[in-house]
Amino acid sequence: MTTLITKTISKASVPLIILFSISLLIAGHNSPGGGFIGGVMFAASLSLLYVVFGLDYIKSVLNPDWGKWFGFGLLLSVLTAFGAIFFGYNFFRSSIKFIHLPFIGEIELVSSTLFDIGVYFVVIGSLLYIFRKVGDDK
Numbered sequence: 001m002t003t004l005i006t007k008t009i010s011k012a013s014v015p016l017i018i019l020f021s022i023s024l025l026i027a028g029h030n031s032p033g034g035g036f037i038g039g040v041m042f043a044a045s046l047s048l049l050y051v052v053f054g055l056d057y058i059k060s061v062l063n064p065d066w067g068k069w070f071g072f073g074l075l076l077s078v079l080t081a082f083g084a085i086f087f088g089y090n091f092f093r094s095s096i097k098f099i100h101l102p103f104i105g106e107i108e109l110v111s112s113t114l115f116d117i118g119v120y121f122v123v124i125g126s127l128l129y130i131f132r133k134v135g136d137d138k
Helices: 004-029 035-053 055-061 066-086 112-136
Strands: 096-101 105-110
Touching (some): 004 035, 066 112, 105 112
Antiparallel strands (some): 096 105
């Protein structure tokens, strides 16, 4: 049984935790962070909702197939890893491109960011799939 305070605090904190997980994902190739820890933070925030509101309520509001998230992330990571081979480079070779956008400035595009996004989805999909299956077990 959860209280009104717990429900209110979790509703307010989950969007902030998700934004923090996305910032960890984006900053991952230049500073500490990346797809793994960002995915763990995202999964922890949704796990908080599962614990506070219960599995049946969360299924009625938010019911994605976490296995598909895992599959998408794995596909994206593998395609990124093999992508360099198609351009004549070694396996897992990272590429960096700088582009200039008006009013924003110079932005660094790194191919390893796609790999991190894939890892992000793999971690989210696997952790929440496991969490949901354990919660479904009666």
